[in-house]
Amino acid sequence: QKEVEQNSGPLSVPEGAIASLNCTYSDRGSQSFFWYRQYSGKSPELIMFIYSNGDKEDGRFTAQLNKASQYVSLLIRDSQPSDSATYLCAVGEDSSYKLIFGSGTRLLVRP
Amino acid sequence: DADVTQTPRNRITKTGKRIMLECSQTKGHDRMYWYRQDPGLGLRLIYYSFDVKDINKGEISDGYSVSRQAQAKFSLSLESAIPNQTALYFCATSDLLAGRGQYFGPGTRLTVT
Numbered sequence: 001q002k003e004v005e006q007n008s009g010p011l012s013v014p015e016g017a018i019a020s021l022n023c024t025y026s027d028r029g030s031q032s033f034f035w036y037r038q039y040s041g042k043s044p045e046l047i048m049f050i051y052s053n054g055d056k057e058d059g060r061f062t063a064q065l066n067k068a069s070q071y072v073s074l075l076i077r078d079s080q081p082s083d084s085a086t087y088l089c090a091v092g093e094d095s096s097y098k099l100i101f102g103s104g105t106r107l108l109v110r111p
Numbered sequence: 112d113a114d115v116t117q118t119p120r121n122r123i124t125k126t127g128k129r130i131m132l133e134c135s136q137t138k139g140h141d142r143m144y145w146y147r148q149d150p151g152l153g154l155r156l157i158y159y160s161f162d163v164k165d166i167n168k169g170e171i172s173d174g175y176s177v178s179r180q181a182q183a184k185f186s187l188s189l190e191s192a193i194p195n196q197t198a199l200y201f202c203a204t205s206d207l208l209a210g211r212g213q214y215f216g217p218g219t220r221l222t223v224t
Binding site for chain 2: 101
């Protein structure tokens, strides 16, 4: 069974620090990788996607992908209290557009 | 206006009742999905549809059925609700031209007593 693993946290960082969120996946054939942010009681919001090995930056967010190690991460620079949320990693099956979600990492940014 | 809407937003029902959750989208996406979310278990796929004539079971389809009435509408039914179907239900959409990411509705909180 295909799996996506995340540490549940909480990951606690001080305001202004870099938060590093990690995710591993079991299906070596996976082609697309996504990070979602979910505030408590709200729906998941797509914040980053990455398809190729390496880094992809968007504002304060950087997604990193290493297919050989089956590892994807999300870095949040200059963390703000408003970044406090659960971050879901999702991995896409290439042909079906289905996503397999991890159970999420809760991030807490301390003022 | 929201691109993906779900009705109702909250529902309390009794064991054995039939209930329908509705999803509509104005994004023009052809793919639609239903998920449930339980604490500690993440999002689990119930059903998905690639167009009006294409319906597929997800990992936890038992006890659920769906109907794709139009490209923009995808409904989830619980034929005879049971307490362990108490969860947060999300509809999502995606489209080839929008990449492979999925875009979620606001969710329906369902409680079965």
